[in-house]
Amino acid sequence: MLITFRLNGIPRRMDVDESMSLLWVIRDVLDLKGTKFGCGKAACGACTLLVDGQAVRSCSYPVKLAAGKEVTTIEGLSDGEILHPVQQAWVEEVVPQCGYCQPGFMMATVALLDQHPQPTDDDIDKSIVNICRCGTYYRMRRAIHRAAEIMSQSEKRNNL
Amino acid sequence: MKELGGTKKRKVQLCLGLIIVFAGIAFLTNSASGHYQDQANTLDSSQLENGHGEVAFRKMMEVLTHNRCINCHPSGDRPLQGEDSHEHYFSVQRGPDNHGVAALRCESCHQEENNNYSGVPGAPHWGLAPKEMAWEGLSEQEIGAVILNPVTNGNRSLEELVRHMTEDSLVLWAWDPGVGVDGQPREKPPVMKEEFIAAVKEWAAAGAPIPD
Numbered sequence: 001m002l003i004t005f006r007l008n009g010i011p012r013r014m015d016v017d018e019s020m021s022l023l024w025v026i027r028d029v030l031d032l033k034g035t036k037f038g039c040g041k042a043a044c045g046a047c048t049l050l051v052d053g054q055a056v057r058s059c060s061y062p063v064k065l066a067a068g069k070e071v072t073t074i075e076g077l078s079d080g081e082i083l084h085p086v087q088q089a090w091v092e093e094v095v096p097q098c099g100y101c102q103p104g105f106m107m108a109t110v111a112l113l114d115q116h117p118q119p120t121d122d123d124i125d126k127s128i129v130n131i132c133r134c135g136t137y138y139r140m141r142r143a144i145h146r147a148a149e150i151m152s153q154s155e156k157r158n159n160l
Numbered sequence: 161m162k163e164l165g166g167t168k169k170r171k172v173q174l175c176l177g178l179i180i181v182f183a184g185i186a187f188l189t190n191s192a193s194g195h196y197q198d199q200a201n202t203l204d205s206s207q208l209e210n211g212h213g214e215v216a217f218r219k220m221m222e223v224l225t226h227n228r229c230i231n232c233h234p235s236g237d238r239p240l241q242g243e244d245s246h247e248h249y250f251s252v253q254r255g256p257d258n259h260g261v262a263a264l265r266c267e268s269c270h271q272e273e274n275n276n277y278s279g280v281p282g283a284p285h286w287g288l289a290p291k292e293m294a295w296e297g298l299s300e301q302e303i304g305a306v307i308l309n310p311v312t313n314g315n316r317s318l319e320e321l322v323r324h325m326t327e328d329s330l331v332l333w334a335w336d337p338g339v340g341v342d343g344q345p346r347e348k349p350p351v352m353k354e355e356f357i358a359a360v361k362e363w364a365a366a367g368a369p370i371p372d
Contacts, residue, residue: 041280
């Protein structure tokens, strides 16, 4: 089946099985390896990316549903050399340990901050439920608050 | 003779009165349920009078009290899942619009159809019924009252309620629930879909009774 969608702002067209998961299309067909495979059951969140701005578990998302939509992966967050506030906060707080699950957490965080620019700990607990076997949750919480701060400062500067 | 004539007159009046009362009851019954009586083509008036609505109610409730329905009509702020109706794993929340929270929307995982590769169920507009439509922990009679009350049924008329219960793709998903993460088919309600649809229509045609 011929499917077209925008991936990180660039139109992509491919001939794939419509039931193939978006994760495998992105990793194996489009060769972007930042989105990770974890459980394959939409449970751990390692494969989280954005479809039209919404966090989606791509391992359980048939590619046919992405047709005509905007897909954003971890590779599409930065603006060239300028890191996205979530990436910057992750670096500042030295969040990752092994790092495997981190792209999924960061994409989920982007979706959270889009809805809650100043999230409470409760907002974070309810929305960011991905799994990290290294147990970096406490550093991630700090990074999420830091990302909110960076975004807020950036917005204030833009309004000056 | 005069007294006898008076008795006859009273008997005639009584008969006329009874005829009017029965005609009135028949008219009201037809008005209220005529639409559904057309659809419930297996029913006749004697069946309605013989408690067919009650039988239909019981059959309907076998489905409404099954975990395929209850799991999405919880009384709390967490969806339920599984054959044992445990709280949804990963702290999944109801959220302000019954479709989850910011980065964990229902559609983050549940799409418009089942995904039998991952075992994640899906159907159009996947989400929880609003809290006022909660059935968890209610008796059959209480559920009956909830689904008939416009305040607790999404302001639906009886006709709209019947349409919801017999045509909504998320409701009918209960008979096409796919497989779980273990690859095993999910349990379906104990009544066949066609039987359930007929029962809902028959129940409505009988005036939507809530038997004790």
